[in-house]
Amino acid sequence: MHRLIFLITLFWFLFPSISINAQSSGEGLYKADCSACHTINGGRLIGPDLAGINELREQSWLISFIRSSQKMIKSGDSLAVAIYNEYSKLPMPDHNWSDEQIISVLNYIRETEDPLLTQAAAEKQVLDSALQQVYISYSDxxxxxxxxxxxxxxxxxxxxxxxxxxxxxxxxxxxxxxxxxxxxxxxxxxxxxxxxxxxxxxxxxxxxxxxxxxxxxxxxxxxxxxxxxxxxxxxxxxxPETSRDELIFLLLSMVLVIFLLSHLYVVYDHRKLPS
Structure with a gap:
């Protein structure tokens, strides 16, 4: 009985640390912060498909880019600038992660990816893009x-x-x-x-x-x-972006003209006639 209570107590104290470690693992960090914009073997999303990224770039470069891509862009790093321009100039948020945490994310990508699916994912993305070109009417x-x-x-x-x-x-x-x-x-x-x-x-x-x-x-x-x-x-x-401004200007002009005509009509109607 005492042994059972000891094991339960031990598990109770260990469980929070297990939970924290799971949240800070590569998988947990990727799913919490990366999966909204990236896929692994799923094709381009907001950012690039990350399958094969470990072989494409040096680890030191990846650590710096993941921690602060904007800092690298402002420094003039050619690769960082090229990626920024290719993906609609949408800034990737900075990550206040340690080197170990970033490496754990990169290891998770390496363990999850399937190199044979990378090309298939790209071809699927082209097909999906073609299928999305559906005409939408104003009454849809x-x-x-x-x-x-x-x-x-x-x-x-x-x-x-x-x-x-x-x-x-x-x-x-x-x-x-x-x-x-x-x-x-x-x-x-x-x-x-x-x-x-x-x-x-x-x-x-x-x-x-x-x-x-x-x-x-x-x-x-x-x-x-x-x-x-x-x-x-x-x-x-x-x-051009001026279409809405032009419409507003036209409507305001019409209101002003109506106001002036109404004012002239009232003044003219109440004018003093010479006796």
């Missing part, structure tokens, strides 16, 4: 719902903040949107459906991640927003 129910969610006409199920609080799309809408975060007009063209879905699921951007942490979007909400962004990309990405 998913597009209409995505627009309603984006502009706040419909509330998110779990109370997430309306998209236009921070974002903007050049879709000709008078309402416009916020300028705190990036313009999403051409986001679908840069990221594709998989990239947008990944960001909406587990955003790599700190402010957005905090905003959605306790207000997760449902799968159908993410799909509707993705369809909406695809429509905007297909119809507005190559149009």
């Amino acid at each position: 129910p998913k597009f209409l719902r995505g627009k309603a969610l984006f502009y706040g006409y419909e509330k998110f199920t779990n109370g997430a903040t309306t998209c236009i609080a921070c974002h903007y799309t050049n879709d000709g809408s008078i309402i416009g949107g916020g300028k705190l975060a990036m313009d999403l007009t051409a986001s679908y063209g840069r990221l594709g459906a998989a990239g947008i879905q990944a960001i909406l699921t587990n955003s790599p951007f700190p402010a957005m991640n905090v905003s959605l942490r306790n207000n997760k979007l449902t799968d159908d909400e993410k799909e509707a927003l993705t369809v909406m962004l695809q429509f905007v990309n297909d119809h507005q990405a190559n149009k």
Whole structure:
């Protein structure tokens, strides 16, 4: 009996450390911080497929890049700049990890990857991209719902903040949107459906991640927003950003003209006639 109590007590004290070690392992770190933007043998997402990365780059370079890619870009590292430009200039968040933690992530990638699947994943990505080129009409129910969610006409199920609080799309809408975060007009063209879905699921951007942490979007909400962004990309990405401003200027001009005509009519109607 005493031995059983001793074993239970020992397990009780060991369990927290086991949990902490699991969370700080390569697998735990990868799933918590990397999987939103990267895959292993799954093809390009927001960032590159990481299969084969250990053979492609020196470990010392990978440690520096994972810890702070922006620092390397600002220093002029040619490889870091090339990757930044290739992947839509979306900055990878810095990671305050030790060398051992980063190496554990790299080891997890090495243990998980299958070199034979890398080419197959690339070919699958090309096929998926082709299949995604589906025409979306203005009356598409998913597009209409995505627009309603984006502009706040419909509330998110779990109370997430309306998209236009921070974002903007050049879709000709008078309402416009916020300028705190990036313009999403051409986001679908840069990221594709998989990239947008990944960001909406587990955003790599700190402010957005905090905003959605306790207000997760449902799968159908993410799909509707993705369809909406695809429509905007297909119809507005190559149009000048001045279209909305021109429309607002035209409407304000019309209001001003109506005001002046009304004012003149009132003044003229009440003018003093000579006796």
